[in-house]
Amino acid sequence: VDCDFTPGSPSCYDPCQDGVFAGEGFVGMPMPWCGYGGGGTDPAAITGPAGSPTCEDQEIVFITAYLSRVSPNSPLISYTQTIVQVSDAAGIDDRFLIALAGQESTYGTNITKGPYNAWNNLAHTAKHNPYANWTAAINGVANLVTGKLYFGSGKTTIRSIYGTYDNSNLQQNPNYPKDLSGLTQIYKQLVGPTASANSAVNFSRCPQ
Amino acid sequence: MPTIIMQHLKYGWFLCTVSLFFPCSAIAVDAQTFESTAYRYSAQYPQGWYLDGTRPADTLTIDNFPASAAVHAVHLPRGGAEIGIRPAEASPARERPQSLDAWINADTAGEEVASRKAVELQAGQEKVPATEVRGHDRGDAPVFEWVDLYFKIEGRMFRATLIYWQGNPNAGELRETLRQVIKTLRVKP
Numbered sequence: 007v008d009c010d011f012t013p014g015s016p017s018c019y020d021p022c023q024d025g026v027f028a029g030e031g032f033v034g035m036p037m038p039w040c041g042y043g044g045g046g047t048d049p050a051a052i053t054g055p056a057g058s059p060t061c062e063d064q065e066i067v068f069i070t071a072y073l074s075r076v077s078p079n080s081p082l083i084s085y086t087q088t089i090v091q092v093s094d095a096a097g098i099d100d101r102f103l104i105a106l107a108g109q110e111s112t113y114g115t116n117i118t119k120g121p122y123n124a125w126n127n128l129a130h131t132a133k134h135n136p137y138a139n140w141t142a143a144i145n146g147v148a149n150l151v152t153g154k155l156y157f158g159s160g161k162t163t164i165r166s167i168y169g170t171y172d173n174s175n176l177q178q179n180p181n182y183p184k185d186l187s188g189l190t191q192i193y194k195q196l197v198g199p200t201a202s203a204n205s206a207v208n209f210s211r212c213p214q
Numbered sequence: 215m216p217t218i219i220m221q222h223l224k225y226g227w228f229l230c231t232v233s234l235f236f237p238c239s240a241i242a243v244d245a246q247t248f249e250s251t252a253y254r255y256s257a258q259y260p261q262g263w264y265l266d267g268t269r270p271a272d273t274l275t276i277d278n279f280p281a282s283a284a285v286h287a288v289h290l291p292r293g294g295a296e297i298g299i300r301p302a303e304a305s306p307a308r309e310r311p312q313s314l315d316a317w318i319n320a321d322t323a324g325e326e327v328a329s330r331k332a333v334e335l336q337a338g339q340e341k342v343p344a345t346e347v348r349g350h351d352r353g354d355a356p357v358f359e360w361v362d363l364y365f366k367i368e369g370r371m372f373r374a375t376l377i378y379w380q381g382n383p384n385a386g387e388l389r390e391t392l393r394q395v396i397k398t399l400r401v402k403p
Contacts, residue, residue: 128285149353150351153352160270161270170266170289177282
């Protein structure tokens with residue numbers, strides 16, 4: 007079921023109401039990018055007096071609040087700063103990495119393919135090249151998706167990335183349509199109703 | 215829905231290695247043809263390579279392994295390789311390059327480039343100047359190594375890419391396969 011972002015809908019996570027953040031624990035915090043994609047402010051355009059929250063500060067708060075709401079036991083909650091900073095440096099939407107972890111391992115709460123491997127990167131299983139820590143896993147997935155196999159080959163939308171990532175060959179992976187739908191729904195929760203499987207994710211939320 | 219025409223041809227796929235060490239030899243095997251109706255080009259690829267069903271629409275991407283061997287997330291199994299040939303027109307409008315140099319500069323801006331040099335390619339019927347860029351993905355091993363060749367054929371810009379795991383002992387053969395596929399490239403009016 008598509009999230010329709012009706013205010014108060016229990017199945018949706020819309021952290022913004024009337025241009026301010028309304029997520030649990032952060033109610034009322036100004037969020038200049040609320041509605042971005044639907045007429046809000048581009049986070050890259052955020053400026054403020056010295057000492058005011060930066061674009062990345064606000065993005066970290068946003069991602070932390072989202073994870074705390076949908077997956078309170080997610081180990082990624084402690085690493086949202088790393089996820090945002092690594093994503094911005096690499097040139098990928100941090101919300102996509104969160105959504106990918108959501109689809110692949112329920113935000114890291116159901117890891118089956120090796121330590122810290124919330125993204126099910128099978129080049130890093132428990133037996134072969136296991137990740138040593140969360141930072142390595144986050145860098146690993148960001149480098150993979152922004153590398154030659156994906157962004158470097160023109161695969162920049164959720165559909166084109168996940169088609170390769172999850173093997174869209176239905177004979178090999180009959181669950182692919184359901185998996186893609188699941189990933190897209192999570193991304194929509196984070197981005198808003200304008201997002202779709204055709205959304206491009208090759209941009210930094212807070213360009214450096 | 216773009217039309218992809220694949221056909222097995224009992225047409226010689228000539229792997230002709232030209233070097234001082236190995237004499238030029240022709241190995242005739244089955245070749246398969248990919249044809250892009252949207253972007254008006256075709257190319258042939260050798261037996262043992264498979265059209266990648268997850269490729270961007272109507273552009274050539276082939277793997278040296280079947281879909282059943284694809285590995286979750288990284289796609290390429292150990293020893294696996296992927297070759298892609300795409301014209302500039304296949305890039306999204308806002309990213310479409312205006313020149314080969316602009317294309318190279320845009321691609322390499324965020325990449326780990328090991329070398330960049332001018333080379334000559336046999337592309338279709340023409341011998342054309344090209345730029346070869348080699349590099350690897352960022353991060354700790356294992357990462358992908360890649361070769362990009364940028365060239366023009368009949369006035370149209372193309373990029374041919376080979377991706378494989380760093381340390382692949384067959385990298386030289388894979389690069390030769392890339393050149394052989396480019397050699398069969400045909401552009402339609």
